[in-house]
Amino acid sequence: MRTNLFIIFLVFLSTNILAEEKCSEGMIEYIYKKKKVKKKLNFCFDKDKRDKYIYSTNCKGLKCKPLLIPEKRPVNISHYKSSIGSPGFKVCRELGGSPQIIKYKFDKKWNQSSRCIFNDSTFASNNLLLKLWKGLIIQ
Amino acid sequence: MKKLFVLFMVIGSFSIRADKFDDCSQNKDWLDKRLEKISETADQRDVSALVTRLLRVARYSCPAGAVPQIESAANAHKVRGLKNHINFMKEEADYVADYRIPTYEINEVARARKELSDLGESDIPTGFSRAKISSLNTKGRTNSRRKAASCTAVDNRKPPLAELDASGKVVSNNMRNQDSIGWCYAYAAADLISHKTGQSVSAVDVANAYNEGSWDDFWGSDESDMEGGFTASAANAAIKRGLCLESQLPSQDYLFSEASQNLMSELKAIEGLYDTYYERTTRPGRIYGRNRLTGSAFDTAHNTFKTQLCNGTIPSDWEEIFANLNVNEFMTVMRGASSANDFIDKLIAESCKPRVKPTISLSYESDDMFTSTNSMMNTINNKLNSGDVLGLSYWATVLSDKHDTSSGGHASLIVARKFNATTGSCDYMVRNSWGSTCSNYDDAYDCEDGNIWIPEEYLRRAMKGVTYAH
Numbered sequence: 001m002r003t004n005l006f007i008i009f010l011v012f013l014s015t016n017i018l019a020e021e022k023c024s025e026g027m028i029e030y031i032y033k034k035k036k037v038k039k040k041l042n043f044c045f046d047k048d049k050r051d052k053y054i055y056s057t058n059c060k061g062l063k064c065k066p067l068l069i070p071e072k073r074p075v076n077i078s079h080y081k082s083s084i085g086s087p088g089f090k091v092c093r094e095l096g097g098s099p100q101i102i103k104y105k106f107d108k109k110w111n112q113s114s115r116c117i118f119n120d121s122t123f124a125s126n127n128l129l130l131k132l133w134k135g136l137i138i139q
Numbered sequence: 140m141k142k143l144f145v146l147f148m149v150i151g152s153f154s155i156r157a158d159k160f161d162d163c164s165q166n167k168d169w170l171d172k173r174l175e176k177i178s179e180t181a182d183q184r185d186v187s188a189l190v191t192r193l194l195r196v197a198r199y200s201c202p203a204g205a206v207p208q209i210e211s212a213a214n215a216h217k218v219r220g221l222k223n224h225i226n227f228m229k230e231e232a233d234y235v236a237d238y239r240i241p242t243y244e245i246n247e248v249a250r251a252r253k254e255l256s257d258l259g260e261s262d263i264p265t266g267f268s269r270a271k272i273s274s275l276n277t278k279g280r281t282n283s284r285r286k287a288a289s290c291t292a293v294d295n296r297k298p299p300l301a302e303l304d305a306s307g308k309v310v311s312n313n314m315r316n317q318d319s320i321g322w323c324y325a326y327a328a329a330d331l332i333s334h335k336t337g338q339s340v341s342a343v344d345v346a347n348a349y350n351e352g353s354w355d356d357f358w359g360s361d362e363s364d365m366e367g368g369f370t371a372s373a374a375n376a377a378i379k380r381g382l383c384l385e386s387q388l389p390s391q392d393y394l395f396s397e398a399s400q401n402l403m404s405e406l407k408a409i410e411g412l413y414d415t416y417y418e419r420t421t422r423p424g425r426i427y428g429r430n431r432l433t434g435s436a437f438d439t440a441h442n443t444f445k446t447q448l449c450n451g452t453i454p455s456d457w458e459e460i461f462a463n464l465n466v467n468e469f470m471t472v473m474r475g476a477s478s479a480n481d482f483i484d485k486l487i488a489e490s491c492k493p494r495v496k497p498t499i500s501l502s503y504e505s506d507d508m509f510t511s512t513n514s515m516m517n518t519i520n521n522k523l524n525s526g527d528v529l530g531l532s533y534w535a536t537v538l539s540d541k542h543d544t545s546s547g548g549h550a551s552l553i554v555a556r557k558f559n560a561t562t563g564s565c566d567y568m569v570r571n572s573w574g575s576t577c578s579n580y581d582d583a584y585d586c587e588d589g590n591i592w593i594p595e596e597y598l599r600r601a602m603k604g605v606t607y608a609h
Binding site: 110114128139 | 168172195200311317318321323573575576577
């Protein structure tokens, strides 16, 4: 029984679900028509050894529609005219989103990032898309 | 007979690719391309991870009855890849031992052999003998120790490339993002100049400076069609005509767009605006071409266009890039332009007034295909030791796969160096222009906000040239 519980625990840790998710109010900043826009926003934050990720609260647990089952929607970004460019932005567009460079603050520190906006209430950082779609991108 | 057999196998392999996914209702093209990639990669290396992902996609996209056949084809490549992986890793171990202990490569040979054994394969390539492992470890350890002495820690990041605390330590990185336009050389050149001058130089302006007077420019190509270039030439062209700052002509602000635009499509849209204006303010010539309207006819056409631009009847996001200009300035430039390309050139010139002359004498040169790799590495180390940063031109496929230097001519910067005590390698920090994510890069690399630490043994193979200040 203990062995089974331990195995279940290891499987849980090894899945794509990030282990340190926190959702609360933070700040988002971006530039629009040369003007800095800074606003409070509720969103979720998580991190692993490699990177930090943010996403809208309706994507808590990575359970919103744009992030579900990447295997159903693998992407091909090889048709972009220039092969050399930010893969995150291309993947965002292929998934039907609009990419945006932002800074965000969760806890005390401002972080530079970029997010993919799917609709008014749904977004995810581009690096999260690259993580979830790893092995499913043709470049 | 042998020739017929080979021909049959070649045809067979094509038909495996061609008809395996015919019944799949979704993602057929993706599956085709992925299997092709698996087949190519298996000629050299393990493709197990690629196969796993392919099969997951196939299970969602294809009827249940088709999956076993797909599985069988994919697993055949997996076995072939594992066998070739053993030989490849043995060669890699010999190469890498010139720099460090080849622990990873030795382990990979053992792993691949075990996997093949677990799969029930009998014809498994031989692994390393104990004597060979010992010899490789000794050689790698000796070379790594030698490298540790010379690979002193250097970090030349400073504003505006990064923010520093009072002790000079980097606290945050200001990363650029070129999006999907092929102006990496311009972003690298802008960073080189920014590092010297302490001011954030516009990458869009550097690209425009480089493109002006180029053959593409001469033949009338649109600005948005002119991609690719050389970092040193771009930097020198920008310095010659005076610098434009990011605050005057931003390279990234436009990236907020509800229509999913990128810089290239924004430029094309503005070029298209000019074409519309041209159509409206000219009429067909008597014999050929078009002639500008005159007098009140021209004024009416011009003013109508301006009114429609202002009220949104003619949709446009031109302020996303040229936020420094008002609509009157925009229309004045349009009126005086002779082509779409000229229009963009003039808009940039107007946005960048007044241009900034560097207070220091600045010019760049590059070493490339006629320079040996050893010589380029010496240049890199000497420049880093003197507090400078360098442009790097290289094969970008190495970023996501340390063994892949097959394609993707790209330009970035080298900004720092460190001895990696974990791996025993001398690592060089490559400042890329793909934003602050680390998710796209090989897991073997340490990564910091989109700055990638690439070990010397992989950097040498991917490197094509370096650019540096005189």
